[in-house]
Amino acid sequence: xxxxxxxxxxxxxxxxxxxxxxxxxxxxxxxxxxxxxxxxxxxxxxxxxxxxxxxxxxxxxxxxxxxxxxxxxxxxxxxxxxxxxxxxxxxxxxxxxxxxxxxxxxxxxxxxxxxxxxxxxxxxxxxxxxxxxxxxxxxxxxxxxxxxxxxxxxxxxxxxxxxxxxxxxxxxxxxxxxxxxxxxxxxxxxxxxxxxxxxxxxxxxxxxxxxxxxxxxxxxxxxxxxxxxxxxxxxxxxxxxxxxxxxxxxxxxxxxxxxxxxxxxxxxxxxxxxxxxxxxxxxxxxxxxxxxxxxxxxxxxxxxxxxxxxxxxxxxxxxxxxxxxxxxxxxxxxxxxxxxxxxxxxxxxxxxxxxxxxxxxxxxxxxxxxxxxxxxxxxxxxxxxxxxxxxxxxxxxxxxxxxxxxxxxxxxxxxxxxxxxxxxxxxxxxxxxxxxxxxxxxxxxxxxxxxxxxxxxxxxxxxxxxxxxxxxxxxxxxxx
Amino acid sequence: xxxxxxxxxxxxxxxxxxxxxxxxxxxxxxxxxxxxxxxxxxxxxxxxxxxxxxxxxxxxxxxxxxxxxxxxxxxxxxxxxxxxxxxxxxxxxxxxxxxxxxxxxxxxxxxxxxxxxxxxxxxxxxxxxxxxxxxxxxxxxxxxxxxxxxxxxxxxxxxxxxxxxxxxxxxxxxxxxxxxxxxxxxxxxxxxxxxxxxxxxxxxxxxxxxxxxxxxxxxxxxxxxxxxxxxxxxxxxxxxxxxxxxxxxxxxxxxxxxxxxxxxxxxxxxxxxxxxxxxxxxxxxxxxxxxxxxxxxxxxxxxxxxxxxxxxxxxxxxxxxxxxxxxxxxxxxxxxxxxxxxxxxxxxxxxxxxxxxxxxxxxxxxxxxxxxxxxxxxxxxxxxxxxxxxxxxxxxxxxxxxxxxxxxxxxxxxxxxxxxxxxxxxxxxxxxxxxxxxxxxxxxxxxxxxxxxxxxxxxxxxxxxxxxxxxxxxxxxxxx
Ligand SMILES: [Zn+2]
Ligand SMILES: [Zn+2]
Numbered sequence: 001x002x003x004x005x006x007x008x009x010x011x012x013x014x015x016x017x018x019x020x021x022x023x024x025x026x027x028x029x030x031x032x033x034x035x036x037x038x039x040x041x042x043x044x045x046x047x048x049x050x051x052x053x054x055x056x057x058x059x060x061x062x063x064x065x066x067x068x069x070x071x072x073x074x075x076x077x078x079x080x081x082x083x084x085x086x087x088x089x090x091x092x093x094x095x096x097x098x099x100x101x102x103x104x105x106x107x108x109x110x111x112x113x114x115x116x117x118x119x120x121x122x123x124x125x126x127x128x129x130x131x132x133x134x135x136x137x138x139x140x141x142x143x144x145x146x147x148x149x150x151x152x153x154x155x156x157x158x159x160x161x162x163x164x165x166x167x168x169x170x171x172x173x174x175x176x177x178x179x180x181x182x183x184x185x186x187x188x189x190x191x192x193x194x195x196x197x198x199x200x201x202x203x204x205x206x207x208x209x210x211x212x213x214x215x216x217x218x219x220x221x222x223x224x225x226x227x228x229x230x231x232x233x234x235x236x237x238x239x240x241x242x243x244x245x246x247x248x249x250x251x252x253x254x255x256x257x258x259x260x261x262x263x264x265x266x267x268x269x270x271x272x273x274x275x276x277x278x279x280x281x282x283x284x285x286x287x288x289x290x291x292x293x294x295x296x297x298x299x300x301x302x303x304x305x306x307x308x309x310x311x312x313x314x315x316x317x318x319x320x321x322x323x324x325x326x327x328x329x330x331x332x333x334x335x336x337x338x339x340x341x342x343x344x345x346x347x348x349x350x351x352x353x354x355x356x357x358x359x360x361x362x363x364x365x366x367x368x369x370x371x372x373x374x375x376x377x378x379x380x381x382x383x384x385x386x387x388x389x390x391x392x393x394x395x396x397x398x399x400x401x402x403x404x405x406x407x408x409x410x411x412x413x414x415x416x417x418x419x420x421x422x423x424x425x426x427x428x429x430x431x432x433x434x435x436x437x438x439x440x441x442x443x444x445x446x447x448x449x450x451x452x453x454x455x456x457x458x459x460x461x462x463x464x465x466x467x468x469x470x471x472x473x474x475x476x477x478x479x480x
Numbered sequence: 481x482x483x484x485x486x487x488x489x490x491x492x493x494x495x496x497x498x499x500x501x502x503x504x505x506x507x508x509x510x511x512x513x514x515x516x517x518x519x520x521x522x523x524x525x526x527x528x529x530x531x532x533x534x535x536x537x538x539x540x541x542x543x544x545x546x547x548x549x550x551x552x553x554x555x556x557x558x559x560x561x562x563x564x565x566x567x568x569x570x571x572x573x574x575x576x577x578x579x580x581x582x583x584x585x586x587x588x589x590x591x592x593x594x595x596x597x598x599x600x601x602x603x604x605x606x607x608x609x610x611x612x613x614x615x616x617x618x619x620x621x622x623x624x625x626x627x628x629x630x631x632x633x634x635x636x637x638x639x640x641x642x643x644x645x646x647x648x649x650x651x652x653x654x655x656x657x658x659x660x661x662x663x664x665x666x667x668x669x670x671x672x673x674x675x676x677x678x679x680x681x682x683x684x685x686x687x688x689x690x691x692x693x694x695x696x697x698x699x700x701x702x703x704x705x706x707x708x709x710x711x712x713x714x715x716x717x718x719x720x721x722x723x724x725x726x727x728x729x730x731x732x733x734x735x736x737x738x739x740x741x742x743x744x745x746x747x748x749x750x751x752x753x754x755x756x757x758x759x760x761x762x763x764x765x766x767x768x769x770x771x772x773x774x775x776x777x778x779x780x781x782x783x784x785x786x787x788x789x790x791x792x793x794x795x796x797x798x799x800x801x802x803x804x805x806x807x808x809x810x811x812x813x814x815x816x817x818x819x820x821x822x823x824x825x826x827x828x829x830x831x832x833x834x835x836x837x838x839x840x841x842x843x844x845x846x847x848x849x850x851x852x853x854x855x856x857x858x859x860x861x862x863x864x865x866x867x868x869x870x871x872x873x874x875x876x877x878x879x880x881x882x883x884x885x886x887x888x889x890x891x892x893x894x895x896x897x898x899x900x901x902x903x904x905x906x907x908x909x910x911x912x913x914x915x916x917x918x919x920x921x922x923x924x925x926x927x928x929x930x931x932x933x934x935x936x937x938x939x940x941x942x943x944x945x946x947x948x949x950x951x952x953x954x955x956x957x958x959x960x
Pocket of ligand 2: 909910911912915916941942943944945946
């Protein structure tokens with residue numbers, strides 16, 4: 001194994017899965033925890049999560065939601081109150097049977113999601129139409145036992161945000177469901193540079209207990225789909241199960257209509273797989289813990305001078321709001337540092353050597369794109385923010401082109417199988433679960449969503465030839 | 481029960497405990513959750529927590545610590561590796577025995593604190609002196625089974641921040657331990673206006689597994705002490721248990737010295753009990769979700785004009801960085817709103833009626849202090865921030881005076897028992913656990929801490945007459 005390989009990762013083109021598994025660990029995003037399927041989020045990864053959190057939290061608050069916190073441990077009986085919900089989540093539950101040195105009378109489940117406990121509390125808090133809409137959000141950890149865990153994508157415990165809202169009727173709850181989806185679409189596009197497709201899940205892919213489930217789907221660089229956020233209209237299913245009723249203006253009692261929507265730490269995996277390459281991560285500046293890394297170059301007294309200049313640049317870039325890191329470690333070579341920061345996906349690198357300094361410039365290298373250029377040190381704080389924005393825009397454009405190039409409108413089965421081998425197929429489908437199952441068995445592809453912006457179209461099912469459902473084409477693809 | 485009482489709370493002077501229990505619920509900070517001992521943090525309470533979090537998190541980052549996240553579920557065997565640690569925490573553990581529909585080979589405990597799992601990860605990450613100090617912090621939920629739960633003060637699950645750090649030697653680890661204590665002292669004083677006393681715990685009150693435990697102790701308005709944050713020097717106890725070793729500069733292997741320090745949602749209970757009164761909460765402006773509430777007064781068309789002016793004031797105050805809420809609900813009387821916002825502890829209220837408006841003023845009422853005054857509407861955004869700062873300072877001064885008035889230097893047992901009945905006793909003590917136990921059995925008072933800034937003094941133990949330990953007086957008091 002070459003020295004490069006030892007420090008780097010398996011090339012993406014060679015084995016995408018190995019590339020991903022090695023990358024998220026070597027780039028110091030995450031690591032396996034001691035208990036099966038658990039994950040440690042390292043400081044570099046957690047900072048990325050904090051940046052995403054802060055962008056998402058601001059949008060959640062700006063749209064009128066309030067944060068709250070509900071208990072981790074839920075009486076097991078709560079889960080059983082909504083029939084589809086318990087059926088969906090039972091196989092994934094972690095159960096506390098003993099506490100305080102005794103066996104519990106009733107076991108407690110570690111929340112896999114909080115519709116039940118929040119439903120119970122909403123039923124206590126809501127009595128009048130004046131209490132509605134109730135717009136709550138929670139930042140929390142949840143536990144779902146995973147048979148085939150995968151770092152960031154499917155872990156036994158993950159972090160997320162779960163919004164839970166209650167409304168007077170279906171119309172208002174559906175507006176909220178679509179608002180949640182729109183918030184996710186914007187955050188994915190504008191913060192993580194992932195050009196997701198918002199759409200509705202087919203019945204077989206709905207959240208356990210939902211009437212309608214919406215999703216944003218991103219395309220990873222191996223052509224697979226990743227569900228990056230979901231928004232559910234729950235009808236009055238949970239309102240009936242937990243007796244969330246309110247007095248209408250005319251004084252009658254009515255069930256509320258509820259929604260829930262969630263986005264998780266899996267987004268960090270999505271960023272890795274949407275933008276990363278053989279050299280490692282490529283981070284969109286908006287979620288990059290370091291947007292710029294400065295590497296001073298030189299020896300002896302020359303180095304001291306360079307480091308002083310680098311510190312000055314660091315401080316001026318930080319004052320300009322640029323997240324900047326100075327890598328002044330003396331026991332490592334510049335080449336080692338270049339490789340490390342490329343692996344960790346830092347958007348911009350500024351090398352600063354004695355000759356640069358004499359010329360009043362730094363040597364700027366972008367994480368993507370060939371060649372280096374010189375940047376004047378005195379105006380760097382004014383120039384860098386727009387270079388970062390260009391980089392952010394470039395990533396979104398590149399990912400959009402990639403998705404478009406790997407999405408095929410198909411009208412026959414051969415075209416379908418060929419499309420889903422390396423990307424997405426836009427196909428007409430009959431909407432029957434058994435037909436979905438056959439497609440999955442043959443190709444490993446599943447219906448990802450019925451895109452919101454799809455044009456009206458109908459015809460024969462690409463698989464079975466029966467009349468198509470949904471009135472438009474469905475995205476099929478292999479998924480994470 | 482009078483209408484006032486129904487909406488208000490039991491007077492503090494009548495029954496402090498009932499007052500507290502009713503207040504934290506009626507002021508909408510928290511509520512009991514479905515499972516025994518669990519707690520729901522409502523939006524008003526959670527916003528207060530977010531404000532405290534943000535102040536504390538900034539200081540933690542400014543002192544060089546990085547946030548990370550470690551798993552909730554820890555193999556049970558980890559807890560047993562440090563003998564005192566397992567002994568201390570075993571009775572409080574919640575244990576997951578089943579997951580994914582099966583009984584687990586090894587039960588997993590829900591973290592009561594994270595020294596063990598972080599110790600394990602540190603042992604993987606630390607190999608050289610260059611990796612030290614390692615300064616980590618985690619924001620998380622933890623679970624400790626409580627026999628006598630009390631909202632915010634002792635709940636089965638609570639939220640906290642836990643810093644975990646590793647150092648080359650005792651000196652550096654002790655500097656860190658004291659840094660954590662200093663951060664807490666400042667946050668308590670400057671953010672929550674609680675004049676805590678920093679000091680060291682006596683051996684009997686140490687954290688399970690610590691070599692030295694430091695604490696900040698606040699005095700509540702019933703004279704009891706509340707431990708508001710702790711900082712532990714763990715020696716190499718956890719380093720030995722989890723094999724956290726590093727190569728020194730000369731190439732030898734040495735055990736790291738570790739620390740941990742934590743502050744929790746109990747701080748919200750401390751705020752309630754330090755500043756609250758018969759009318760309800762009194763919130764320090766820095767943690768008040770709303771610093772100012774505007775109540776428009778009037779009827780019909782007059783009210784419309786007033787509400788327009790109130791909206792204008794709202795927008796200008798918000799632009800000035802003042803967290804302002806406009807209570808424009810039409811189905812509730814001004815008197816009802818005054819009571820509610822007093823109960824919820826909003827520092828300043830501005831009433832705005834037609835006559836105020838005609839005079840270009842609002843009527844300003846402080847949550848504490850008699851009388852109302854007029855404030856010009858056009859300069860309110862410039863005036864309010866300093867009025868809020870005055871209010872913040874006033875709360876700290878008032879709490880400091882209260883603590884001083886209820887702290888007595890005692891030299892005999894009668895004085896001791898009388899002092900701890902309504903406050904704190906500063907007493908010389910022999911330092912023996914059995915003597916502490918006797919004091920507790922007789923008076924319910926325990927040694928809260930040996931204050932850092934206590935003057936050198938020695939003499940006979942206030943209880944048993946043996947020579948005093950610690951070289952200074954100890955604070956004794958009843959505690960939460
Ligand atoms: Zn079909
Ligand atoms: Zn004694």
